[in-house]
Amino acid sequence: GSVRRRVLMDLDGGFAPSGMIVPSSEIIHDRVGVEVFRGCTRGCRFCQAGVVSRPVRERSPERVAGIARDLLVMSGYDEVGLVSLASCDYSGIERVVDLLGPDLSAKNFRLSLPSLRMDAFSVELADRLEELGRGGLTFAPEAGTQRLRDVINKGISQKEMEDTFREVFSRGWERVKLYFMMGLPTETMDDIEAIMEISLLARDIGRRLGKRPKIGVSVAGFVPKPHTPFQWEAQATVEDLAMKGGTLKRMAKKAGIGLNYHEPAQTFLEGVLARGDRRIAAVIERAWRDGARFDGWTECFDMGRWMNAFDSEGVDPKEYTCRTRGAEEAFPWEVVDVGVSRSFLWSERERALSGDLTPDCRGGSCNLCGWHVEMPALFCRALRRAGARIEMTEGMSPHPRISLGPALPVGVPALGEPLEVWIGNWEERFGGSINSLLPRGVTVLRYGVVEGRPRLSEECTAALYRIIFREERAFERIREMISGGWMPVGHSLCISASGNWIDVAVSSPGQTGGGTIVKSLVKEGVAGSWSELLVTRLAVGSWSGKSVRPLPCGGGGRG
Known part of the structure; x- marks a missing residue:
């Protein structure tokens, strides 16, 4: 079996050093370092720390400021470094500057950040740091x-x-x-x-x-x-x-x-x-x-x-x-389960070799880095807590009879996905209580009892994707392309445009859909990369001739 890593969810309640060893000679990091948050969801594919430190957990600005003050008094240093994998992403950074700024300025102390992301660089923050002592700035383009x-x-x-x-x-x-x-x-x-x-x-x-x-x-x-x-x-x-x-x-x-x-x-x-x-x-x-x-x-x-x-x-x-x-x-290191599935890592490798970007999931929709590994178990636990008896498969190694619809393209969130599970003692109350037993962010929209239907993998024959453009000129260009008969992929069923987005229906609901659409847009010069677009799968189901029709779920109710 594997060893599951332990995760400290509450950084404020966890241990933080109140003292440190101060060497007599100068060292590279010759300052007080305070960890402001742990974890990163930027998804840089070379970065081990970004994988093994998930999920993101922040320390409160008040706690950060308190640790910094204690360490400055104890150590004698005149500089505080705010430490994390991507300190510009720390939501409380301006509040920390407000809390520490007066004390540091009065003593001519400095506040510094590690290397910064160019796509998260804040001029206002740089100006605030300048007030606390100007040094150099470090950026990491990497390539x-x-x-x-x-x-x-x-x-x-x-x-x-x-x-x-x-x-x-x-x-x-x-x-x-x-x-x-x-x-x-x-x-x-x-x-x-x-x-x-x-x-x-x-x-x-x-x-x-x-x-x-x-x-x-x-x-x-x-x-x-x-x-x-x-x-x-x-x-x-x-x-x-x-x-x-x-x-x-x-x-x-x-x-x-x-x-x-x-x-x-x-x-x-x-x-x-x-x-x-x-x-x-x-x-x-x-x-x-x-x-x-x-x-x-x-x-x-x-x-x-x-x-x-x-x-x-x-x-x-x-x-x-x-x-x-x-x-x-x-691999020998797979004896340690870090919480991110091997299948997700392999999918990210494939996307890397194709030059496809995966957006940051922090503060937005989940990239499902463990979706088809973790989600069935998550629903099984919730249903068992509700009192349901989940049927098992036959064979030497029985497992719960539960399955999801087509896998999402990595980096694409979804608003409504199908799931089927075989329950031996179904009661209406199971459906009514399921959402109170699921974690935040996972919600059952509708449920019902279905008998004599094909499996999900056979019924899911179409998907609807929405691509939102962040720049108006890009959307103007795509309107021209649609008028000229542009189809992003060979299995496109229909394209419509409205506002600053387009909806594309395709007959391949799995991995090829969203990513292939983005590739086509980049190839046509509409977008420079994935970061200029927001792609979401709106629906999975069957093609009605005019739209993607979600699969019916019987005569049940709403979650």
């Missing part, structure tokens, strides 16, 4: 081209980057640091060269605004991590990373841009440790006995010592890094 940013689900457009640089330099900031990765899946040399093009773009925008911008670039080698959509991917070789790093160094030197990047050999070793199994434990001990210490420091790192340890233990390190895993390969 040089729009194509590759879509692959990793970063989704930052060229326009968003240009707008951010313009806002930053126009308001007086001069130091900007940019984080990138190299060795990402599907990467080409065009993507590598674009890293320096973005850096030069930032510098040129700053100069045009009369500033003397100082642009720093940091590039790390990509390491595929467990529990991410890229856990199946091969890692770039040491030789490949060295070649790409050398190209960047030459371009940076010519352009006068400061550049540092991670040593390829260290990235290779990190990849072995990241996806290793129990055999790697003996290798680590061997390297330690041979003198390996502080190997995260370049001056202390000795790859030869590690290769000797691999040889001594009969382990081939390339077996862990340089091969693509098969879809069905079992």
